[in-house]
Amino acid sequence: MKVSLLDDLRRQNPIVFNISNFVTVQDVANGINAIGASPIMSEEVDEADEMVQMSQAVCLNLGAFTTPQVHQIKVTGQLANQYHKPLVVDPVAVGAVKYRAQVAAELFQAFQPDVLRGNAGEIAALAGINWQAKGIDAGEGAADLVTIAETCAKKQKCTVILSGPTDVITDGTRTVQVINGTTLFQTHVGSGDMLSSIVAAFCAIEDDYFEAAQTACLVFAAIGQRVAQADPQMGAGTFIIKLMDALQQTTVAQIEAVAAYE
Numbered sequence: 001m002k003v004s005l006l007d008d009l010r011r012q013n014p015i016v017f018n019i020s021n022f023v024t025v026q027d028v029a030n031g032i033n034a035i036g037a038s039p040i041m042s043e044e045v046d047e048a049d050e051m052v053q054m055s056q057a058v059c060l061n062l063g064a065f066t067t068p069q070v071h072q073i074k075v076t077g078q079l080a081n082q083y084h085k086p087l088v089v090d091p092v093a094v095g096a097v098k099y100r101a102q103v104a105a106e107l108f109q110a111f112q113p114d115v116l117r118g119n120a121g122e123i124a125a126l127a128g129i130n131w132q133a134k135g136i137d138a139g140e141g142a143a144d145l146v147t148i149a150e151t152c153a154k155k156q157k158c159t160v161i162l163s164g165p166t167d168v169i170t171d172g173t174r175t176v177q178v179i180n181g182t183t184l185f186q187t188h189v190g191s192g193d194m195l196s197s198i199v200a201a202f203c204a205i206e207d208d209y210f211e212a213a214q215t216a217c218l219v220f221a222a223i224g225q226r227v228a229q230a231d232p233q234m235g236a237g238t239f240i241i242k243l244m245d246a247l248q249q250t251t252v253a254q255i256e257a258v259a260a261y262e
């Protein structure tokens with residue numbers, strides 16, 4: 001685990017191009033900015049070529065697309081592949097909404113993600129494993145999380161992050177589990193979207209996307225854990241404000257001191 005990638009990220013300040021969703025776009029932009037990268041968002045397909053070329057990574061969030069946006073997402077994903085820019089996809093609620101699963105399958109015919117980041121319900125759906133997803137949330141199921149993530153990675157031919165109380169990160173061969181975190185992440189809509197775009201920021205500065213993905217998960221979860229531990233009475237409102245501060249201010253040494261993974 002190369003936690004020092006966080007210092008590289010802050011030094012390099014890479015541009016991360018996001019097609020976000022209208023629910024969480026501001027948290028995603030501020031999260032990227034706070035951690036030390038440079039966010040840019042777009043809803044216009046005509047600027048996609050220029051935007052992808054000037055970016056060091058692309059994050060496509062499938063959280064709330066319209067039909068024109070599906071076209072924009074498809075073109076942007078294809079451009080990311082064409083220009084060899086790392087491509088992270090967040091398949092929001094593909095386990096809960098059949099239409100979303102169908103659109104995601106069509107998109108993955110058109111371009112190849114480098115990293116897929118979702119909760120258990122989303123990653124199980126993309127792995128073809130039975131699971132009861134609940135809207136944007138993970139839901140419930142009996143299957144083993146490591147098996148789900150590794151099956152998804154092999155099927156989709158990319159690095160997969162199955163996030164939750166424990167994050168499972170795998171490229172189908174190498175697998176790591178990040179134990180850090182806090183239940184306060186669940187109280188804030190957009191925690192997963194923020195993580196996906198922060199994964200893209202790490203992929204911008206590390207060519208081994210499995211390495212980038214596991215480091216991003218550890219950094220995000222450990223920072224959230226430190227914030228929660230500082231005030232056991234903290235609620236959802238204060239958490240996002242303190243989390244933004246901590247994304248900006250937490251050092252590599254502070255993360256290494258609490259890091260828990262296997």
Ligand SMILES: Nc1ncnc2c1ncn2[C@@H]1O[C@H](COP(=O)(O)OP(=O)(O)O)[C@@H](O)[C@H]1O
Pocket residue numbers: 118119120136137138162163164165166167180181182183185186190191192193195217220221
């Ligand atoms: N119960 C939990 N305990 C600790 N960390 C959690 C918990 N649930 C989610 N997280 C963390 O929240 C972040 C977002 O993950 P998740 O909630 O799975 O995404 P989504 O919001 O897309 O469902 C990740 O960093 C994950 O580790």
Ligand SMILES: Cc1ncsc1CCOP(=O)(O)O
Pocket residue numbers: 021023024063064092136188189190191192193194
């Ligand atoms: C509530 C909601 N509805 C569509 S997208 C979205 C946000 C999902 O954010 P996250 O998966 O990060 O909790």
Ligand SMILES: [Mg+2]
Pocket residue numbers: 092093118119136192193
């Ligand atoms: Mg999500």
